[in-house]
Amino acid sequence: MEFDALVAKLKEKWPQAEAPKIENGDPFVVIPTEHAVAIMRYLKNDPDLSFDSLMSLCGADSGAELWVVYPLHSLKHLHRLLVKVVLPRTNPEVETVSGLWQMAEFFEREAYDLYGIQFKGHPDLRRILNPPDWEGWPGRKDFEYPMEYQGIPTVRADQFFDDAVSKGITDREALEKEITARAEAEVKAKLAAAAQEEKK
Amino acid sequence: MPNVVIENVGQPRVHSEEMVLSMGPHHPSTHGVLRLEVVTDGEVVVSARPDIGYLHRAIEKIGEYVDYRQFMPYTDRVDYLCSMNSNYAYALAVEKLGGFKIPLRAELMRVMVAELNRISSHMICIGALAMDMGAYTPFLHGICHREKVNDIFEDVCGARLTYNYLTIGGVSYDAPPGWIEKCDKFVSYLYPKMIEFNDLITGNTIFQERLCNVGIVSPEQAVNYGLVGPNLRGSGVKWDVRRNEPYSIYDQLKFEVPVGDGGDPNGSNPQGTLGDCYDRYVVRVKEVFESLKILRQVVDKMKENEKLPIDHPDRQYQGKLPARLRIKKGEVYCRSENPRGETGYYVVSDGTDKAMRIKIRTGSFSALGCFELVTRGLLIGDVIAVIGSFDIVLPEVDR
Numbered sequence: 001m002e003f004d005a006l007v008a009k010l011k012e013k014w015p016q017a018e019a020p021k022i023e024n025g026d027p028f029v030v031i032p033t034e035h036a037v038a039i040m041r042y043l044k045n046d047p048d049l050s051f052d053s054l055m056s057l058c059g060a061d062s063g064a065e066l067w068v069v070y071p072l073h074s075l076k077h078l079h080r081l082l083v084k085v086v087l088p089r090t091n092p093e094v095e096t097v098s099g100l101w102q103m104a105e106f107f108e109r110e111a112y113d114l115y116g117i118q119f120k121g122h123p124d125l126r127r128i129l130n131p132p133d134w135e136g137w138p139g140r141k142d143f144e145y146p147m148e149y150q151g152i153p154t155v156r157a158d159q160f161f162d163d164a165v166s167k168g169i170t171d172r173e174a175l176e177k178e179i180t181a182r183a184e185a186e187v188k189a190k191l192a193a194a195a196q197e198e199k200k
Numbered sequence: 201m202p203n204v205v206i207e208n209v210g211q212p213r214v215h216s217e218e219m220v221l222s223m224g225p226h227h228p229s230t231h232g233v234l235r236l237e238v239v240t241d242g243e244v245v246v247s248a249r250p251d252i253g254y255l256h257r258a259i260e261k262i263g264e265y266v267d268y269r270q271f272m273p274y275t276d277r278v279d280y281l282c283s284m285n286s287n288y289a290y291a292l293a294v295e296k297l298g299g300f301k302i303p304l305r306a307e308l309m310r311v312m313v314a315e316l317n318r319i320s321s322h323m324i325c326i327g328a329l330a331m332d333m334g335a336y337t338p339f340l341h342g343i344c345h346r347e348k349v350n351d352i353f354e355d356v357c358g359a360r361l362t363y364n365y366l367t368i369g370g371v372s373y374d375a376p377p378g379w380i381e382k383c384d385k386f387v388s389y390l391y392p393k394m395i396e397f398n399d400l401i402t403g404n405t406i407f408q409e410r411l412c413n414v415g416i417v418s419p420e421q422a423v424n425y426g427l428v429g430p431n432l433r434g435s436g437v438k439w440d441v442r443r444n445e446p447y448s449i450y451d452q453l454k455f456e457v458p459v460g461d462g463g464d465p466n467g468s469n470p471q472g473t474l475g476d477c478y479d480r481y482v483v484r485v486k487e488v489f490e491s492l493k494i495l496r497q498v499v500d501k502m503k504e505n506e507k508l509p510i511d512h513p514d515r516q517y518q519g520k521l522p523a524r525l526r527i528k529k530g531e532v533y534c535r536s537e538n539p540r541g542e543t544g545y546y547v548v549s550d551g552t553d554k555a556m557r558i559k560i561r562t563g564s565f566s567a568l569g570c571f572e573l574v575t576r577g578l579l580i581g582d583v584i585a586v587i588g589s590f591d592i593v594l595p596e597v598d599r
Binding site for chain 2: 023026052080105138
């Protein structure tokens with residue numbers, strides 16, 4: 001089936017599904033979050049649609065909102081459909097589709113790891129690519145790269161130099177002094193914090 | 201929880217005390233930095249959970265900071281065993297999104313390097329699988345044939361591992377004089393060598409007994425777990441993107457799609473079961489022969505193309521593209537057949553010269569998702585066979 005026929009068929013059962021007008025690229029369908037899994041089940045089990053394989057699954061950040069994208073494909077009818085769920089940036093939550101397609105289990109873990117999207121009912125929602133104690137959602141556009149991870153600096157020393165050069169400081173010795181001073185100040189602050197805790 | 205549960209042909213449980221064995225991340229047979237958390241009961245695997253992310257370089261995120269052309273070298277590093285195919289998958293996606301036209305000669309060159317790279321990647325896979333099973337010599341044979349492919353690539357683009365050869369709109373360099381004849385010679389060279397390779401290892405009884413009836417994936421499971429490429433075809437599902445959703449000039453080429461035929465008395469795997477490790481191995485060996493067939497046809501097409509006058513539009517190796525690529529707002533999911541199965545690029549453009557999101561869907565990632573199910577009830581030694589037969593390349597998993 002062509003895209004228009006697929007959308008018409010889907011809208012018969014689920015009038016909430018929308019197919020926005022596009023100028024370029026693949027056409028896609030946006031489905032409401034609360035009915036996401038019910039619609040997916042319909043897409044998979046209806047004999048005329050029978051989307052038996054999920055090609056991929058990913059989260060995305062458009063700046064204003066988060067997406068979960070499900071490119072579906074039918075090995076039986078050889079047609080495909082791009083389905084999208086739009087989520088808010090705070091508490092993004094959608095039901096898992098890993099009950100329909102097992103491969104979604106790993107892909108949803110990745111979307112959770114990078115975008116912080118909660119998949120309700122997922123059997124094992126843990127971080128997959130990043131370490132388990134990583135903080136923040138690195139895929140998002142507003143993610144700030146941490147300066148250190150478990151006491152290990154994640155930025156090279158010469159990046160401090162780049163920073164200084166952009167500020168107009170070119171004296172290398174002065175820079176090195178500044179870096180040492182910064183490191184010493186950090187150590188002092190940590191010691192002070194530890195001492196305060198001991199007092200308590 | 202699993203939809204389709206089919207009990208593996210496994211070993212009986214000993215019901216001794218369970219032990220957690222951490223296999224990897226530095227283990228010679230995990231093909232990279234893969235760590236497996238194996239819970240064992242005697243010699244029997246109760247569960248083997250893959251722990252990945254050791255090689256995570258955030259390539260997808262880098263794609264949001266560099267422009268469309270600059271991202272091409274990063275795609276080399278997604279899967280270093282088949283850089284040409286990785287380049288190809290990305291180029292296809294961006295060209296589909298931007299609606300760019302590619303001249304015929306560039307298409308021919310692309311198919312040629314893609315098939316050569318498929319051969320060299322399969323050489324590593326089948327050689328390494330044999331090495332993991334204890335046969336060292338086939339690996340050296342595979343490496344030896346792969347060197348010939350690397351020489352051919354060095355002639356055309358100067359690099360031997362990460363080529364960065366394909367560009368958006370064509371290829372970086374035209375074929376140097378004598379290159380096509382060299383490819384033709386390679387095809388004639390590899391044909392008898394592959395038959396020798398089959399004599400050496402494919403028909404070897406010890407090798408067969410290690411792989412037959414081990415790590416069985418049924419066709420329904422394979423589709424449900426998102427296995428792709430040779431792993432999917434090994435389970436008997438006849439699906440090849442080159443054939444069923446042809447891109448480039450694949451619709452003009454004649455080739456077979458080999459599928460696993462375990463248990464078929466007239467097939468190549470009579471004593472096995474459909475979807476076992478040996479089926480996946482045999483599919484790869486057969487694919488090498490199919491790639492050689494394709495190469496023959498493309499060499500003939502190239503020789504015809506050489507006869508055209510030098511300024512003919514079909515003779516160009518690069519399309520006419522603007523210096524700075526600005527692609528209209530839109531998104532595309534585009535897939536192509538790589539040695540490790542279909543690679544899907546989901547590219548979203550927001551109207552600027554950089555992508556808003558690039559998602560790379562790779563075959564190894566979904567193969568690892570299926571890993572726990574397949575290895576349940578196997579012996580520890582057979583876990584190695586399953587890793588080898590899935591042909592997992594870790595940079596592709598972690599990206």
